[in-house]
Amino acid sequence: xxxxxxxxxxxxxxxxVLAGLCRVLLGPSMPDRIIALDTIGINLIGIVAILSVxxxxxxxxxxxxLIGIVAxxxxxxxxxxxxxGAVIEHERSNR
Amino acid sequence: MKTxxxxxxxxxxxxxxxxxxxxxxxxxxxxxxxxxxxxxxxMTAAALVLLALAFDLQTxxxxxxxxxxxxxxxxxxIALLTGIGSLVLDVPFLSHTFGHFDLPxxxxxxxxxxxxxxxxxxLAVVGVTMTIILSIGEDH
Numbered sequence: 468x469x470x471x472x473x474x475x476x477x478x479x480x481x482x483x484v485l486a487g488l489c490r491v492l493l494g495p496s497m498p499d500r501i502i503a504l505d506t507i508g509i510n511l512i513g514i515v516a517i518l519s520v521x522x523x524x525x526x527x528x529x530x531x532x533l534i535g536i537v538a539x540x541x542x543x544x545x546x547x548x549x550x551x552g553a554v555i556e557h558e559r560s561n562r
Numbered sequence: 563m564k565t566x567x568x569x570x571x572x573x574x575x576x577x578x579x580x581x582x583x584x585x586x587x588x589x590x591x592x593x594x595x596x597x598x599x600x601x602x603x604x605m606t607a608a609a610l611v612l613l614a615l616a617f618d619l620q621t622x623x624x625x626x627x628x629x630x631x632x633x634x635x636x637x638x639x640i641a642l643l644t645g646i647g648s649l650v651l652d653v654p655f656l657s658h659t660f661g662h663f664d665l666p667x668x669x670x671x672x673x674x675x676x677x678x679x680x681x682x683x684x685l686a687v688v689g690v691t692m693t694i695i696l697s698i699g700e701d702h
Contacts, residue, residue: 529588529596533605536581540608543570543615550565555699556618 473521477514484510501545508538567616574616581609592680599680603687610688611695619700630696634689641682644675 487510490503512531519527548554585605592598614622648657660674 526596529591532584533601536584536605536608539577540612540615543612547615553699555614555696557700558618558620 470521473517477517480510480513480517484514497545497549501542501549504545505538505542508534508541511538571616574612578609578613581605581612585609589680589684590677593674593676599683600687602680603684604691606684606688607691607695610692614696614699619696622696630689630692632689634686634693637682637685637687637689639682640685641679644679644682 484507487503487507491500491507494500494503512534515527515531515534519525519531544554582605585602585608588597588605589599589602590597592602610622610626613625644658645656649655656679658674658676658679660672660676662670662672665671
């Protein structure tokens with residue numbers, strides 16, 4: 468019963484990742500693509516969490532934190548690039 | 563264009579320490595569990611990159627006054643010396659051993675010499691990643 472529910476949840480999350488991928492490929496503007504990439508990262512976190520419940524292990528829990536940190540950093544870097552045109556500034560122009 | 567970075571900078575000041583703590587945890591979790599020098603070094607580099615994103619490069623140079631190329635060289639040197647240390651004890655190159663010790667506060671602890679090699683890997687990864695990112699990401 469529980470395994471079946473988890474499997475259904477995995478399928479739904481996979482479709483969600485596919486929808487996000489569509490938005491990344493088709494997205495009319497850059498912010499759409501960035502939000503879609505962030506959504507894919509969060510769906511990946513959900514998939515890993517469900518896998519760790521299905522296999523009854525705690526080994527994957529660090530991976531969840533890892534994906535969270537990396538997705539957060541990537542979203543910030545992309546947003547800063549489209550807002551300021553540079554990822555890492557040499558000297559902050561306005562403090 | 564005047565932009566407002568208050569939220570990003572305030573969040574970065576807190577989250578950087580969380581990521582650094584997580585990287586130390588990952589570094590010591592290695593060898594028996596997922597973790598180790600490589601991923602710990604990548605997480606430390608991620609924390610430093612977050613600082614560089616929220617602030618600017620001059621602030622990073624002032625806050626972390628190390629030359630990352632030297633860090634990379636020191637890490638490689640440590641990794642090589644742990645390999646040579648096994649030759650001194652007349653065992654094959656890069657062999658490692660472990661033992662159980664009674665430490666105060668920690669109790670029975672397993673100490674492995676692979677951690678020393680991992681320390682070299684950690685420093686090399688931090689040095690390489692920060693050198694690449696800071697030289698590519700700089701805007702001029």
